[in-house]
Amino acid sequence: MPRRRRSPRTLLAVAALLVGALAACGDDEPSGAPADCDRITDGAVTLVGENLAWDTDCLRVDEATEITFTVDLRDDSVDHNLSVFGPSGREKTPLERGPITQTLVYDATTSGRHEYVCDIHPSMEGELWVDPAR
Template identity: 30%
Template sequence: MVLTIAVLCMLITLVGCSASGGSAPSSPAPSTPSATSVSEERIVIKNFRFEPADLTVAPGAKVSVVNEDSAPHTVTAQAANAFDTSTIEGGQTTTFTAPSTAGTYRYLCGIHPSMTGTLTVR
């Protein structure tokens, strides 16, 4: 019985392959997002510095912030309500959305104001 089923499966497979003429499948391949449609930028906090200190992103881009220090930090825009990560504990990662309006946004760490950077949206 098992052998009969196995033989039938093989025959169906062979008939299916020969009926298609060996051509490629007619259904389109699933699409994958292109590099331009998915944009995730990244700021790393390390040794009480933002790396890179100056970052250029597209409007509305997702920006990941990785805190590699043991101390907590923030990424807080100096322009009111532009973006603010709140406190990111040491070893943690968070994400914020860049403003949708083009421009240059200076930011700092709200806990350590000597830490500064610039986010350019274009």
């Protein structure tokens, strides 16, 4: 039985489908900060912890920024802290019973996704996106 030749259009369509499928594969990490992240513009941010939640779950800052977190822990008689970690390192405040205000300095020296969390309340979490220097 003679072999049937495929038309160039069919081959192009198959190639386009394969390229599209391969482009969808890859790293599950998002490639950048979500559009609704709160931007830290002056190196200072207040993070409020109340009812076992932070008041924001996404922050964004430029690389090479020293960030001063003012941590306003409002839950009465509940221990909390702030732990920030990622490609730039790890810093954290001590566990303390609220209400209390803490301060944490974090040097955002490396671009990429960082995280922040209360060590004993993992539902109190957020992302800190450090944008590459321009």
